[in-house]
Amino acid sequence: MAIESDVLVIGGGLAGLSSAISAAREGADVRLVTYKQSTLRQASGLIDVLGYTPDGDGPLTDPYEGIDALPEDHPYRIVGVDTVRDAMSMFDEVVDTYQGGHTDTNALLPTYGGTVKPTARYPDGASAGLASDDRDLLLVGFEAMPDFDAPHVAAHLRAAGVPFDVRGVTIQFPGELMDDAKVTRYAKLLENNGPVTVRGRERGARDALVERINPELEDEPRVGLPAVLGDDDAAGVRAALEAELGVDVFEVPATPPSMPGVRLEDRLFEALDEAGGNFESGNPVVSFDGQDRVETVYVDKQDARIPFSADQYVLATGGLVGKGVESDRERVYEPIFDCYVPHPEDRYDWFDEAVFGEHPFAGFGVDPDPELRPLDAGGSPEFQNLRAAGSVLGGYDFAAEKSGSGVSIATGYHAGRIAAQEAQ
Amino acid sequence: MASTPHVLVIGGGSTGIGIARDLAMRDLDVTLVEQGNLTHGTTGRMHGLLHSGGRYAVSDQASAKECIQENRVLRDIASHCVEMTGGMFVKRPEDTEEYFEKKLEGCRECGIPAEVISGEEARKREPHLAKDIDKAIAVPDGAIDPFRLVVANAASAEQHGARIETHSPVTDLLIEDGEVVGVEVKHKSGPGIRVHGTEGGTEEIRADYVVNASGAWAGQIGEMADVDIEVRPSKGVMTIMNIRQVDTVINRCRPKGDADIVVPHETTAILGTTDEEVEDPEDYPEEQWEVDLMIDTLKELVPMLEEARTIRSFWGVRPLYEPPDVGSEDPTDITRDFFLLDHEERDDLPGMTSIVGGKFTTYRLMAEKISDHVCEQFDIERECRTADEPLPGSEDFSVLRDYMEEFGLRSPIGRRSVERLGSRADEVLKTNEPNPVICECEGVTRAEVQDAIKQSGSDLNAVRIRTRASMGNCQGGMCVHRLASELHDTSVDGDTFDEAIAREAWDELLQERWKGQRHALWGEQLSQAMLNYALHATTQNRDNDPADGEPVDFAAFDAGGDHVGDASGTDVAADGGETDGY
Incomplete structure (x- = not known):
């Protein structure tokens, strides 16, 4: 007997979670299956909607205005700007640890690479770092954490013309951590105020860190740190640091593994649970039955093939990074349903010569109809009841546009909602 | 004078x-x-083979004899640059018995130690060799870091x-x-x-x-x-695999031809090569068929290459020369x-x-x-001493110390650092400062990167060739910005590398790393390339760095919902409370 539901979502990243939550909110019986850790763990945790046009104009102050000027086959144009707004409202309702929803205007946030980037929503923990806020700031890095070199980031931000004074200092994280300690180790130590040994004396890590930052502060009203300020209780860690230091504290969104990405993922799974959705993780969908409609998909579980059946399916398996789109020397393909993925025949036409050129590979993905059903090479839906969301969709370059999260949320919301309506 | x-x-x-x-x-x-x-x-564009001379044992015995002689010298004077992997000439059923015998005889005539081993023995030494390899000749080929x-x-x-x-x-x-x-x-x-x-x-x-x-x-x-x-420049492709599918140099035992060698090199294996005359050593086509040929031909020796991940390809140009009266048509015939x-x-x-x-x-x-x-x-008679004096890094080189404890490095990283540095390990790695890993794929620590910067200035490509940083699977996706940070604020010979210098070096290395990856863009490496692109463009916004472009009108952007930019900075406690939302 197959495990049954109204809607089955394949993929547990931002798009999959958004579609499962939106379908559940429509009242559907939803199940989400996910294989590996999602790419949220590699992402900054910022929710970009649109920062640059495909021609590279920007940073855009208003992402929604920019949507009208996008090409017609862009996922935003397919779902429409009103759907994008509705989807962002849903995000704001279910994720109460984010800011930016008070305005249509993009925010600019400092990056660990020393630039600023436009984004539409940002975690509470990043909010004191806004680059359009003109208060001076101090960046603090740790000697053994080469990903965030605070003096370098500060100098780069100055070169970027930020409207405030910024300094960077490097300190040693208290205690005898290994030089290559994981970010989760820092996060846990700070969250638990866990014991570290400083000059032979056992101290709380957070208290000891405050003592090291305090003498570095001049009159900056805000301090930025790498994104290791806590795991489950980031707000608590930040509040404690702010109380002790007497200034605002923020995290600079990070390189993988990204604590802000992990926290967002955790929050979305909670929200799915609250909305009544089911989920299970750790095993891949490997095959399916069905011709015109998808009847059943099979999950590979310790050598057994477990059937899952649903009335409607959402494919949210990711793009090239998440392996929802794969390739070999001859072709680019979608590995579960073998949906058609348009691409140039010659693989030397898949890329541009310049590292940040216009890369066709960045736009690889399925080509959907207005209901987000993947189309075959002839332009007909591959299956009547399969919709796609997130970076498995083609036709946009999220990296250049800074549109990845927004497209995932908007198309996830749209696909989930239609799937739920069709199933009822 | x-x-x-x-x-x-x-x-x-x-x-x-x-x-x-x-x-x-x-x-x-x-x-x-x-x-x-x-x-x-x-030199920077070769497959890293330390010839035993076996490859020339039939066609050019004078060269073969020089090779085995110099092979022994380099093992002596450059031990930290050489890995004696050993090599094999493997024979497939369609390769002739006659050539196999000639090769064996040639090796013996040139003084190259050569041992015939069965197909079974060859596969015991190299489990990924094709099942139908008949037999092989084992020779002292090695890998060398040029x-x-x-x-x-x-x-x-x-x-x-x-x-x-x-x-x-x-x-x-x-x-x-x-x-x-x-x-x-x-x-x-x-x-x-x-x-x-x-x-x-x-x-x-x-x-x-x-x-x-x-x-x-x-x-x-x-x-x-x-x-x-x-000079008759002749190009050849080399394709780098993500892992060492073989730990021994694998040569095909047949007369000269394209795509007939796999060289294990550090963490990778390098497939080679082609031989095509070109007009200009700076400007020649790097072609897809060459990469495909490497995989499609060499999989006959090592079948898993078909599905394996290549991380980049690069081309070298041989500076071939022959006296004008010889006139070889085919570059493979040039001595x-x-x-x-x-x-x-x-x-x-x-x-x-x-x-x-x-x-x-x-x-x-x-x-x-x-x-x-x-x-x-100049009528100077002085003895050459280069064959006897070890190169810096190779003097009294004994690796087998516990560098893990000594330098606080995890074992595999300590081992790899010491292999690269040889007898300079003490001088470079002994530091009281934290010494985190900068390049995870290749296990390169900050101390090594700083040592390389001291030698080569603000040139991250020069740091790369000294340390192997950014040369592993992720091709710099995770470490190029870290390398730029290592440059920043560092002083060498009175020059301090400021942010603008670090940024220029950073861009240069990003582009250099991209150049070779373009030839490996399918499967896992295309996925990696997209991840790198996402990290560099999405997360770092390096493709729209305001430091390089038009000034940004910061005031036009969201200044926050709860606390509108408080320039005076006096009301910090209130700000601190508000941003938390509780």
Whole structure:
């Protein structure tokens, strides 16, 4: 007997979670299956909607205005700007640890690479770092954490013309951590105020860190740190640091593994649970039955093939990074349903010569109809009841546009909602 | 003539640097100029094979004998650059028995240790070899790191007083009264270490003798003095795999042909190669069919290559030469031997000799012969000592110490650092500062990166070839910004690398890493490339860096919902409370 539901979502990243939550909110019986850790763990945790046009104009102050000027086959144009707004409202309702929803205007946030980037929503923990806020700031890095070199980031931000004074200092994280300690180790130590040994004396890590930052502060009203300020209780860690230091504290969104990405993922799974959705993780969908409609998909579980059946399916398996789109020397393909993925025949036409050129590979993905059903090479839906969301969709370059999260949320919301309506 | 002759060497590849070291050790004054980095040309673009001589044992026995001799010398003087992997010539059913016998006989005639092993034994040694390999000849092939070898030669030459100028292309030969008396170079960033953004300038360097060791570029140097040097550059592709599918050099046992060798190299395996004559050593097509040929042919020896992940491909240009009267049609027929062209004898132009052709494995022997020739010009009789004196890093080299405890490094990283640094490990790794890993794929720590910066200035590509940072699976996706941060604020010889310098070096390395990855963009590596692109463009926004572009109107953007920018900064407690939302 197959495990049954109204809607089955394949993929547990931002798009999959958004579609499962939106379908559940429509009242559907939803199940989400996910294989590996999602790419949220590699992402900054910022929710970009649109920062640059495909021609590279920007940073855009208003992402929604920019949507009208996008090409017609862009996922935003397919779902429409009103759907994008509705989807962002849903995000704001279910994720109460984010800011930016008070305005249509993009925010600019400092990056660990020393630039600023436009984004539409940002975690509470990043909010004191806004680059359009003109208060001076101090960046603090740790000697053994080469990903965030605070003096370098500060100098780069100055070169970027930020409207405030910024300094960077490097300190040693208290205690005898290994030089290559994981970010989760820092996060846990700070969250638990866990014991570290400083000059032979056992101290709380957070208290000891405050003592090291305090003498570095001049009159900056805000301090930025790498994104290791806590795991489950980031707000608590930040509040404690702010109380002790007497200034605002923020995290600079990070390189993988990204604590802000992990926290967002955790929050979305909670929200799915609250909305009544089911989920299970750790095993891949490997095959399916069905011709015109998808009847059943099979999950590979310790050598057994477990059937899952649903009335409607959402494919949210990711793009090239998440392996929802794969390739070999001859072709680019979608590995579960073998949906058609348009691409140039010659693989030397898949890329541009310049590292940040216009890369066709960045736009690889399925080509959907207005209901987000993947189309075959002839332009007909591959299956009547399969919709796609997130970076498995083609036709946009999220990296250049800074549109990845927004497209995932908007198309996830749209696909989930239609799937739920069709199933009822 | 001055009492100590001053010799100017053009070319910072293995041959030029070998000559510089040799002459400096014979107490001559030496200046070496190189247009790019050390190893910029062919040396930095080879498969890393330390020949046993087996590959030439049938076709060119003189070369084969030199190879086995130099193979032994390099194991001695450059132990930290060499990994004695061993090699095999494997025979497939369709390869002839006759050639197999010839190969074996040839090896024996040339004094190359050669042992016939069964197919079963070959697969025992290399489990991924094809099931239908009949048998093999085991020979002492090895892997050698050309970057490390050249850098060690350069360090030795400098210790003996040589001056080495990289990023200084020769713009003209100085000729007076029909004699070459020096060169004019253009320093891209001033003499000494490279510093991005530093104004260069030209310099006339006078010399008592000029050695043109510019390899595939020798003809272009010759033109400056109106002499013809008919170098016939021939390109070859090398495709790098993400892991070592084999730990032994695997050669196909058949007469010369494309795609017949796999060389294990550090964490990777390198597939080679093709042989196609090109017009210009700087500008030639890098073609898809060449990459496909490597995989499709070499999978006959190692079937798993079909599905394996390649991380990039690169091309090298062999500086082949043959006397004009030979006229080989096919570049594969051109000898791999080297030629010393004394322009006084040949073109009535005293003061300069060119060296063309030759092989990496025998670079030291070539350098010895050229150095003998240079010394003859000055009636100097001094013994060559390069075969006996170990290179820096290889003296008294015994790896087997517990570097993990000593330097606080995790075991595999400590081991790999010490393998790269050899006897310099103490000097480089002993630091009281935290020493985190900068490049995870290759296990390169901050201390090694800083050591390389001290040697090579703000040039991250030069840091890369010294340390292997950014040369692993992720091709710099995770570490290029870290390397830029290591540059930032570092001072070398009185130059402090500011943010603008670090940014320029960063961009240059990103583009360099991209260049080779383009030839590996399918499967896992395309996925990796997309991840790198996402990290660099989405998360770092490096593609729209405001520091490089138009000023941003910061005031037009969201200044926060709860606390509108409080420039006075006095109300900090209230701000602190508000941002938390509780």
